[in-house]
Amino acid sequence: MALLELDDVSVTYRIAAGEVPAVRGVSLTLDAGTALGVAGESGSGKSTLAMALLRLLPRDARVGGRILLDGDDVLAMKWGRLRAVRWAEASIVFQGAQHGLNPVQRIGDQIAEPLLVHGLAKPDSARGRVAELLEQVGLPAWRARSYPHELSGGQRQRIMIAMALACSPRLIIADEPTTALDVMVQAQVLTLIKELLAERGISLIMISHDLSVLADVCDRLAVMYAGRVVEHGPSREVFHDPKHPYSAALAAAFPTVGDPVSRLAPKGLGGDPPDPMDLPPGCSFHPRCPVALDECPTLDVKLWPAGPERRAACVHVRPEQAEPAETTLEVS
Numbered sequence: 001m002a003l004l005e006l007d008d009v010s011v012t013y014r015i016a017a018g019e020v021p022a023v024r025g026v027s028l029t030l031d032a033g034t035a036l037g038v039a040g041e042s043g044s045g046k047s048t049l050a051m052a053l054l055r056l057l058p059r060d061a062r063v064g065g066r067i068l069l070d071g072d073d074v075l076a077m078k079w080g081r082l083r084a085v086r087w088a089e090a091s092i093v094f095q096g097a098q099h100g101l102n103p104v105q106r107i108g109d110q111i112a113e114p115l116l117v118h119g120l121a122k123p124d125s126a127r128g129r130v131a132e133l134l135e136q137v138g139l140p141a142w143r144a145r146s147y148p149h150e151l152s153g154g155q156r157q158r159i160m161i162a163m164a165l166a167c168s169p170r171l172i173i174a175d176e177p178t179t180a181l182d183v184m185v186q187a188q189v190l191t192l193i194k195e196l197l198a199e200r201g202i203s204l205i206m207i208s209h210d211l212s213v214l215a216d217v218c219d220r221l222a223v224m225y226a227g228r229v230v231e232h233g234p235s236r237e238v239f240h241d242p243k244h245p246y247s248a249a250l251a252a253a254f255p256t257v258g259d260p261v262s263r264l265a266p267k268g269l270g271g272d273p274p275d276p277m278d279l280p281p282g283c284s285f286h287p288r289c290p291v292a293l294d295e296c297p298t299l300d301v302k303l304w305p306a307g308p309e310r311r312a313a314c315v316h317v318r319p320e321q322a323e324p325a326e327t328t329l330e331v332s
């Protein structure tokens with residue numbers, strides 16, 4: 001059953017220079033107990049999309065479309081309901097959020113805060129729950145008495161995950177949860193996330209520019225370019241057999257250990273992502289695309305079926321068009 005449904009979601013920031021279409025017509029579904037990875041270069045709209053899910057965007061952002069969380073329309077929710085949903089039904093681990101811990105408050109008090117705010121524990125019972133959460137993220141209970149500066153980056157990220165788990169949400173949104181960590185610690189945190197998913201049946205939306213990390217953790221992948229989803233499908237298929245040339249470039253940029261040498265040579269995607277206020281016409285990717293056709297600059301690009309459970313927005317997977325019906329001129 002779908003836990004989260006996005007239907008034609010768009011986000012536009014209004015700034016002095018004009019409008020920035022950061023997310024454009026994104027439709028995705030996340031089934032309960034599954035993990036969806038959202039990939040894309042910097043500026044492709046991943047974080048904006050993540051923030052839109054819990055209405056955490058700044059006031060200059062206008063959100064369109066529909067976001068249904070367990071059937072409930074997030075964009076139409078009253079503030080009281082939205083406050084109840086945040087942390088308790090869906091929580092978010094921000095990019096670099098470990099630096100957002102309060103430096104002068106003990107770790108235990110910070111983990112307890114969402115529990116107390118949502119009335120899920122009383123001050124005297126919260127300590128036991130905090131110890132339990134620390135244990136779940138692989139830290140000893142005595143760490144509750146530590147201050148953030150006494151922990152390593154990896155330990156602080158575990159604290160952020162403990163906070164996200166505190167109210168037992170059904171959905172966790174993790175925006176680049178391991179980007180700031182070194183490779184060994186990154187692997188440990190990813191293992192922790194995978195264990196938590198398997199043990200607790202939580203659903204996950206994980207955002208990263210690293211397709212290989214997402215393919216390792218998530219069941220399905222959505223690849224974003226210039227605010228649009230350009231490909232989605234089962235993780236292994238999208239990573240190992242991408243149908244969109246942009247997904248192929250991302251996959252080549254992040255090889256995994258054991259990949260054949262041929263795959264390790266990056267396919268060298270030239271150029272920069274487009275300015276969202278000055279998007280190329282037709283397929284937005286065409287100026288950088290190694291396999292672009294003459295028609296791509298004027299193409300009405302859609303997410304066409306690219307396999308049983310896959311879609312890709314590329315002319316190369318477009319189904320053959322029906323021949324236009326022949327018109328006969330009746331001359332009387």
Ligand SMILES: Nc1ncnc2c1ncn2[C@@H]1O[C@H](COP(=O)(O)OP(=O)(O)OP(=O)(O)O)[C@@H](O)[C@H]1O
Pocket residue numbers: 013014015020021022040041042043044045046047048049058060209276
């Ligand atoms: N508050 C804002 N006001 C105006 N434009 C914004 C704002 N936040 C983001 N943008 C723009 O929206 C687009 C998408 O940004 P977003 O941060 O969502 O991308 P991203 O894929 O998450 O990138 P990164 O990985 O660097 O965080 C970018 O062009 C960015 O400049």
